[in-house]
Amino acid sequence: MKKFILSLFASMLLTTALWAQSAQTSPADTKVKFAKETVDFGKTDLNKPVTVDFEFTNISKEPVLIEAARASCGCTTPKWTQEPILPGKKGKITANYSANGLGQQNKTIWVKFRGIDQDKELHLTGTVGSNN
Numbered sequence: 001m002k003k004f005i006l007s008l009f010a011s012m013l014l015t016t017a018l019w020a021q022s023a024q025t026s027p028a029d030t031k032v033k034f035a036k037e038t039v040d041f042g043k044t045d046l047n048k049p050v051t052v053d054f055e056f057t058n059i060s061k062e063p064v065l066i067e068a069a070r071a072s073c074g075c076t077t078p079k080w081t082q083e084p085i086l087p088g089k090k091g092k093i094t095a096n097y098s099a100n101g102l103g104q105q106n107k108t109i110w111v112k113f114r115g116i117d118q119d120k121e122l123h124l125t126g127t128v129g130s131n132n
Contacts, residue, residue, distance in 0.1 A: 028113050028120035031060040032091070038123040044099050045131035054093040054109070054122050058085045065114040069093055072108040075100050076124065080111070099128045 039052040058064050063084035071078055075098040081091035095109055104127050110119040 027116045027118050028111070031058065031064050031113060031116065032056045032085075032120070033059045034120075034122070037121070038125060039095075041097070041124065041126035043127045043129060046099060046102060046128055048099050048131065050097045050099055050126065052095050052097070052124055054095065055090055056085075056092070057090050058087050061087050063087070064091075066091065066093070066111060067114050068112040070110050070112075071095070076107045076109065078109050078111075093122065095122075095124050097124060097126075102128050102130065 034054055034056040036054065039054060041050045041052055044050050063086050065084045066080045066082075069078035069080050077096045078093055079096070080093045085091040093109065093111060095107070097105070097107060099105075105125060107124040109122045109124065111122060112119050
């Protein structure tokens with residue numbers, strides 16, 4: 001009986017580990033490879049806008065197209081490569097952040113690629129301080 005319980009526990013542990021590992025990759029990861037999925041802009045002054053780029057490479061065998069990109073708040077505005085990105089070529093998402101709040105900042109951008117149901121999640125972090 002002990003062997004049965006240990007075997008059951010081991011199989012549940014293995015299943016959980018495999019599920020957790022597969023949950024870390026999104027379907028977009030099979031089509032594009034981002035140089036960085038989190039960009040830290042460092043420190044900036046209040047109301048001093050920051051611009052960061054999220055660059056990626058098309059690692060699939062067919063063109064990829066960004067349909068949309070949306071941010072977690074109105075203080076962050078994403079712009080992206082509008083034309084299809086051919087296999088092996090690079091694309092870019094540029095995020096403009098207004099830096100209108102003090103302290104540690106964590107913003108998210110969700111990118112929708114054509115033909116992929118799950119959005120790719122990117123992160124912008126940094127600290128905004130008083131400019132006095």
